[in-house]
Amino acid sequence: MPHNEEQDAEALMSRRKMMGVVVGVINLGLIAVVGLPVAEFVTSPLQTKRKKVWVELMPDDQIAPGEVKEVNFSMKIVDGYHETERKYTVYVRRDEAGVMAIDPACTHLGCRVRYQTDKHRFVCPCHGGVFNDDGTNKSGPPPKPLERHPVKVENGKIWVEREV
């Protein structure tokens, strides 16, 4: 059969097109093989469920009405592969209504607020946020009151509930 150059060239072009598509599909597959597992791996912290635990803070009789105390406590947390004893700070406040546990993380951007005993208020060192001694906003940029954690008094001890 005589050679037809035109037909040869056409055949080559359609082979190019077809195989090009196949190679494209293979490449997509390759990207998926490495990309999908890595994406799940990297975003896995989003799946982590937190659970609530009660932690003992201090004896109930060591805080008088009107007082605010900074209390350090530690709890076991799972941080990646290791379980660690992690330390936290919470402000415990007592008034006529009972005790409350106020989180020291400023609701603006998370700097730790300090309690000024003489002025009965919390101040944030970062952008000047100020809170009343019950954690409600007084002035400055923080958008919300300081977070309160559930507390209970049991067996003469004050307990706080935290998420781990």
Add this chain to the structure above:
Amino acid sequence: MSRKTYEPKEAPTLSPEVRVDQPREASKAERVEIDRPSFKDWMDLRLGWYGFVRKNLDEPMPPGVGWWQTLGNLLMTLLIFQFVTGFALAMFYTPSAEGAHASVKHITYEVGAGTFVRGLHVWGSTVIVIVTALHLLRVFFWGSYKKPRELTWIVGVIIFQIILGFSFTGYLLPWDQKAYWATVVGTRIAATIPVVGHMMLVLIRGGEEVGALTLTRFFSLHVMLLPASLLVVAGLHMFLVRKHHIAGPVVPQKGKPVPFYPDQLFKDAIVLVVGVGLLVYLAVGLPPSLEAIADPTGTDFSPRPEWYFLGLYELLKIMPTGFEVVATAIIPGLITIGMFALPWLDRSKSRHPGKRQWVIMMGMAVILLIGLLTLKGLLDTPPEHKKAPTNVEAMR
């Protein structure tokens, strides 16, 4: 059997070498040295580097190009310094919450030349941010981002983001108080974004709180993803700079372009001596410090970011309640979008600053805003800014 050559109809640009049955003609070097080439020629026959080196040394510099065009080269050198010192630091550094602080302490006080190597890396990051800003500003004022260099500019903006990413992730690695608290606050910025904020926070931190997983996450970004990306985009940047050549002064000056070598190369070298000299001076004169180990308890530490994020930090102070997202996302986001879109925002044909007053004014306003806020941040370091208590052994 004779093979037919393929002649595509639509794409007739296959170069002669590609054709199967037409051997490439031997080059001059091949003809002369084909039997016993010198080592250099032997290499050139395989690499073809003579042409490459020649081309780059002969790169035409329009008249008026001078000291301002040396900053890019300085940046490149500083980045190589970061690669080398970073590689060395990684040999002694341990990316874990238990080991990081101790390993950085070891590097700083015990490893041979450790203070200096760490000093080069720490100060290098600061100098790079300054030089990047200068380089970017010179390109901005010269209007060099205009056609055909839009892509060069865009790739440059990406490089700038990557450099800030390096600073942010690197800052946490020593795992001391300063590092820890700057990261607690810095990552919270993500949480101010409506709807997806909390998800982003968890993704960045690797969990709800800054902890061991944040450290390994930042480490991985700092030594794997960011360097690899930077290598690719910086290579692309250089390719584009060469392809489109340096733009001359905004008002073309009389005279013929001169080759890059020797005059411009020599200026580059002088600037390298000054820039690297400054870096060495800082590394020796102000050796890097290390504060107490990160401690999530306690309320008496005032977090402060690295100085080049101070502008943002001050902006947050003056934002009224409920508008923090304006400072954390909207203003920085608009500035970033503006930078990417600059070649299209500025539609004037001329690169002359007088012919694009609007853009120049906007640029000045942004520079002034960042400058003033940074200055304010530098000036009012809170008086109660105390060092962390050193007695607490947290995160064990």
